[in-house]
Amino acid sequence: MLDAAVALIGQRGTAGTTLKEVGEQAGYSRGLAGYRFGSKEGLFGFVVKAVGEEWLRELTAVTRDKVGLAAIEAALDAHARFLAEAPEHVRAFYVLWFEAIGPRSTLKGVIERVHERRRRDVLEWIARGVAAGEIDPELDTGAVADHFCGAIVGIVYQWLVQPVDRARIEAMHETLKLTMRRLLPAHLPSEEYTP
Amino acid sequence: MLDAAVALIGQRGTAGTTLKEVGEQAGYSRGLAGYRFGSKEGLFGFVVKAVGEEWLRELTAVTRDKVGLAAIEAALDAHARFLAEAPEHVRAFYVLWFEAIGPRSTLKGVIERVHERRRRDVLEWIARGVAAGEIDPELDTGAVADHFCGAIVGIVYQWLVQPVDRARIEAMHETLKLTMRRLLPAHLPSEEYTP
């Protein structure tokens, strides 16, 4: 059922996807999808949660035992890989993500929580980088985290618009790494001059 | 008719907006909106074009006679102002913008052109900054422009999710300015050491 929904969202978009087709493509009757999920929005919520958890597992795996810039770069690498291998799941996830911003969207809450979670992760990586002495403690970490999360959204947007241009997407991840290196200056830069 | 559409998109979202209501709220019959614009998508396309041109006029006005970082910062100030004054128009515009990424969206073409136009503007500002000798000509300007446009999308996304938190939105614009200053280094940095 999940796979059918993901495939249809990828092909026809959310407006073009019907509960009837989802049910039938999954090998059931026309009515099952509506019955199980209550409504179209209910189905979409299920898809977002399922794929979101998939990504979360991936992310925690690659950032385990990493702090500061290393964690951020590992996360970016994993993200680029996730998009490049582009299982349709990710595409459906982000299509739903971007549509959830409208008013009256029941998905909004779910998406907001994912977003907030991302931000806290970034803050955590930075805080640990500060603790490890590799990042300046004076920094406005909230602003940097916001910029990072926003930039990710921007990259994904670009990817959804032109998924073909893989090199460009990877370049955007690299530019974001560079940006983060510039925004997160080393702690006690004077040490750089003591050989 | 435009105002009715904008108001309804802002209140109910695109899925919740009906052609019937748009027509009636504009003081006409239930059928007019559908007749004039052919379809719901047609109406939405009209809204995007109308608001897009509004913003374009604003943008060209504030960046006239500016190059390099100055142009970028002026554009960011104008953008922050546009969001803060938040005429419903902008909200409807971006809601449609984010929904246009799905497959089978007729708006996609329009949005892609707006996006591409933005990118070319940024490249132009940078190129003029290079010509004026204030930016390093060795730079990968395409990557910087992509990052900039992506970051804008990220900011707008955040704004749509939590339009209330005005300070945060302005901070994100400031962080993006800072980022651009870091990514666009001065030309011939050695000059900085010759008094």
Next chain:
DNA sequence: AAGGTACTTGCTTGTTTCAAACAAGTAAGA
């Protein structure tokens, strides 16, 4: 110039089609 006719424009109303939502049912198993 006057008056009549065709054509256009802007809008309304009627009708079809199709999806969502929900209610009621059935069959297989615990």
Next chain:
DNA sequence: TCTTACTTGTTTGAAACAAGCAAGTACCTT
């Protein structure tokens, strides 16, 4: 017998389209 998993029937409502109407506007004829 009760629950679970699923199907089928029905209602409601929106989109899309067709057809119609009324108020111009242009054109043509004498």
